[in-house]
Structure formats: structure tokens, C-alpha cells
Amino acid sequence: MSPGIAIGPVVVLDPQGMRLPPRKIAPEAVPGEVARLEQALAAAAAEGAQAEAEARQRLGPQYAEILAAHAAMIEDPQLRADARARIEQHRISAEHAVIEVLEGHADRLERLSDSHLAARAADVRDIEARIVGQLVGLRPGSxxxxxxxxxxxxxxxxxxxxxxxxxxxxxxxxxxxxxxxxxxxxxxxxxxxxxxxxxxxxxxxxxxxxxxxxxxxxxxxxxxxxxxxxxxxxxxxxxxxxxxYRTFSEESSLPAVTLDGVEIALWGNIEFVEEATACRKWGAAGIGLYRTEFLYLRSAAAPTEEEQYEAYAEVVRSLQGRPVVIRTLDLGADKLAASVGGLGAESNPALGLRSLRFSLRRPELFRTQLRALLRASALGDLRILLPLVTTLDELRRARDLLGEVAAELRAEGRSLREGLLLGIMVEVPASALMADRFAKEVDFFSIGTNDLIQYTLAVDRTNETVAHLYNAADPAVLRLIAKVVEAAAARGIPCGVCGSMGGELLYTLFLLGLGVRELSMPPHQLPEVRRLIRGIRADHARAVAARALELDTAGEVLDLLKSALKPADAAEPEPTGSEDRDRPAIEATP
Incomplete structure (x- = not known):
């Protein structure tokens, strides 16, 4: 989740218990409980606003916005109305009314089996603790x-x-x-x-x-x-x-050039505005993937045009002229946002209403995002990336909508970037097989290997019974990637890789050998990939890629790539095991 090694004494945090008053109240106590509820909500909102101000000073605006959303949720009239109704109808204490309402929300989020929404359940319980703490007279400690x-x-x-x-x-x-x-x-x-x-x-x-x-x-x-x-x-x-990493820091300004003079553009993947700082720190040539859906996932309401514009503008400015590729909204499947609605439970969400399909179904949301993107494009080299494009018809509809929005903004006297580049993520077999046709209508490709592997092999990597079949080295996956790179080269448009394979050392040699010249990855992976590239030859990479495409199984491919990597990757592996006398090592679940 966050790299590095920590060694020290253990402190286990157990949930802090609260002594709650009796659940039931007398009929005559109802007005007093309602008054207590109102006072607690007001005090908790003020406390939340103070926490937001402190976070803004210490952690910056991005995290402060999370706590600002908490304060707004405390002041939500629906929360007040639901809790009051329970007090009046069921004659229960204000504490229990708040717990019933908010635990119900948290439980519903957790039952959706969505990792992002499960994280939002923690937000709800944080708000619950703040309000109940006010009711029982507990000040939140650190x-x-x-x-x-x-x-x-x-x-x-x-x-x-x-x-x-x-x-x-x-x-x-x-x-x-x-x-x-x-x-x-x-x-x-x-x-x-x-x-x-x-x-x-x-x-x-x-x-x-x-x-x-x-x-x-x-x-x-x-x-x-x-x-x-x-x-x-x-x-x-x-x-x-x-x-x-001290050495990597000294090397961050060096170009990623192979021993025989082939330069590779290394880009950073980000989800939050503040990660742009890490991209600069580790010498990224630009941002290859800014995932905008997290603007929606962390908010109680869909972000406005102005809120989106400010986020996009901050990233573009921070890159100081370097390219910034911003992906349009990629909601659906495992990423659901209550703030936008229209994304109900589906029996097969990976094949359902998601990504560009959802944006085209909700043009009012899509137009808002496109307006913000086009306005921010006037500030630097902003490029737009469409996710999960399956058919040429989808691409054309999105491109037409982009043209309409651009015309609206020009009519309003807004400045836009001329010649703005539009690309697609190639992450389904359909677009990979039609890559030669797509290459005639877009400015660049970005291969999203995570979904491409899932859809090619028909494997849900979150399903433990089949996760072992999810393998980036499968020959079917490699051949599709090769086909996309070949189509881009024939048309003379850039083709990068922004999925997990882009930052994995094991696949760097193969991708370079295919002709990929742009790799995008989490910022902390940039230094080691740069060092690897500076120690290999492109002609060797081409030979390895050609051999890999001839193999029949993922196991054979992995053996080849590991063997080819050994001379170039001299870094000592870090320990992951333990001695017999250790207490059991505990690993994170996948």
C-alpha cells in the first residue's frame, strides 16, 4: 500500500468503547432527546470544521476536502430527520438513534462488496463516533x-x-x-x-x-x-x-535511455492531485494516467465543473509544461459512487454499465467533466484519454460530444488548447483486434493491461478460485499487446502502457522489445525501471520479445523473461520470509 520497511515496538489500537445510556426513553423525555440531538449535531459539525482547518494546514487541501465532506454529512438534513424520527417514533435515546441511522448506512456500503465503498463505510463510522462522542460527553482523543x-x-x-x-x-x-x-x-x-x-x-x-x-x-x-x-x-x-533511494534521487534527472541509445518516456500514474509532487521528485516525463473517478468516489456529491477544473489545473500547472494525460470518468464494475447515482447492483458488473458506456449514458455528467478538462487544457499540455472503448461508434459519439462542448466554450469566449490530443485505453480484446481502425481516428493509444488480461482470459482476479489463472505472461495477452503496438507504429501514433505491466521490471524488456516507448506507472516505481532501462540494449529486448511471442504457455514466457532479466537486474532481493523462531509472518490478503 505504501512502500518501505518499518521496525519498532508494536502498539495495537483497540476500538474505544463508550458507555451508552439506556436505549428506551419515557414519552415525556422525547423533546429533551431531540434537543440533545440538535446540540450534538451542531457541536460535531463545528468540531469537524476545526479538524478540516487543521488538516488543510498540515496535509494540504486534498485531505482537508475529505474532512470537509464529513462536516457536510453531519449537517445533512436527512441524517437529522432520520435520527429525529427514530427518537419520536421508537422512543429511543439520541445516541442509539444516531447509531441506528449511521450503522445502517455503513452496513449497506460494506454489503456491496466494493473496496472503494467499503472504505467509505469507515467515513460513516468516523462521523458516528464524532456525534455520539458529543452526546456522551467524550472529547475525541488522539x-x-x-x-x-x-x-x-x-x-x-x-x-x-x-x-x-x-x-x-x-x-x-x-x-x-x-x-x-x-x-x-x-x-x-x-x-x-x-x-x-x-x-x-x-x-x-x-x-x-x-x-x-x-x-x-x-x-x-x-x-x-x-x-x-x-x-x-x-x-x-x-x-x-x-x-x-538516495542514489535513485540523484539519478532522477537522467534520461531513460538504453545502452544502444533508445530513449523511453517514463510517466507517472496518479489518482490524487498531490501525487504529482512524487512524479516530479522521481523525474517523470509527464503523467500518463490521472484517474479522475476518485474525485467522485471521495465526495458526497458529484464534483462541480469548477471543482474539477481546479483539480485538473493544479496538476497541469505542477507538471510545468510536461504532458498530463487525464482519463475521463471510469466508474462502474468495482468502482461505484453514490454521488452520481445510476450505478445500481449488476449481476455481472465487469460486463455492465461502466467507464465510457456510463459517461455516454449520463451526458450531463460527461459534459461537465469535458468542460472542466477543456478549460484546463489552456494551461498546458493536457491530453484526454477515454477508458474501456469497445467500438468505433463509442469513440465517435464521445469525440462528437467533445467537439460540441469545445464549440460551446469558444462561444463563451473561453480559451482552449488548440490541437488537443485524444486517445483511447485499449483494455478489451475488441479494441485490440480493431487497433488498426482505431489508430486512424485517435492521436495515441494507452494499453490498460489490468483489464486487458481480465477480459482476454475471462478471469476475475478478485475471485480466489480462479485468480491463479490471471497471468500477464499468457501468450494470448502478449499477442494482443503486440498487435496494438504494431497498429500504432503503422499509423505513426504513440502507444504506451499504463497498466500494472508498465511498472513491473519483469515485463520491461518484453515491452521495449515490442516497440513500446512510453511506460506509465506509480511514481515510486519510476526509479528502478529507469535504472533497468539504462542497463539494457534495445536489440537484446527485441530478441527476447520475438522469442516470447513464439512460446506456448505463460510458464515458458515467465522462465524466459526471468532468465533475460538476470544480467540486467543486479539488485539484491529484499527479504520476505522469516526464521523458524519468528512469530508467524502475516501477509495482506490479495
């Missing part, structure tokens, strides 16, 4: 008060309020039983560069008696009470990692 020394923190989850208090000087690293990359704690951990692992499952039952832990954020691993030998290995690995 979990940092429990840290006598800098520690590795283990918890079931950290609420957004807890996450806002994270301090790298006192929290060496943290792991949570629930949550994931989309959780707010994950956002803050990445921003503060605190090693972290989320979604580990039942870890607290093992950790309560532990005194020391090693946390490996890259491997998603926690080792409890490590043996002296294991501890020594991880300390050495942590020092080696620090030394390696």
Missing part, C-alpha cells in the same frame, strides 16, 4: 497519546480523523485489518511516505502479545517478534533501501 516511543501501529482500521493525525516521527509504519488502496489512511500514508499495509485480515489476535514488529510495505507483510537473524536482515534491507 491515538498518538498511546505512543510512548516511535512505534509500528496495528489497528482494525484508522478513521479519517485518526489518519489526519499521523506523524512520521511517531508512527514508523502501520497496518490495518481492513481498508485498501482507496482508503483515506492509504492516501495519507503515501503522502507522508509512511510504510503501510492495509487489508491484512485478522492480525490483531496475533499482535496483542507481540512486543516488536517488522512491517514491509512493498511485500504487504508484517513479521511479529522477529528473531535476531530476521531482524538483522530487515535492518540491513532497510538501510540498503535507503541507500538505493
Amino acid at each position: 491515538f498518538l497519546d498511546d505512543l510512548a516511543t516511535p512505534s509500528v501501529v496495528l489497528a482494525h482500521d484508522l478513521t479519517p480523523s485518526d489518519a489526519a493525525q499521523l506523524d512520521p516521527r511517531r508512527v514508523l509504519g502501520f497496518a490495518t485489518e481492513s481498508g485498501g488502496r482507496a482508503s483515506h489512511t492509504a492516501i495519507v500514508a503515501a503522502a507522508l511516505e509512511i510504510p503501510a499495509v492495509a487489508g491484512m485480515g485478522a492480525v490483531l489476535v496475533h499482535a496483542r502479545s507481540a512486543r516488536q514488529a517488522v512491517l514491509d510495505g512493498e511485500e504487504g507483510l508484517v513479521v511479529l517478534d522477529p528473531s535476531p537473524a530476521t531482524l538483522a536482515r530487515y535492518r540491513a534491507a532497510a538501510e540498503a533501501r535507503s541507500a538505493r
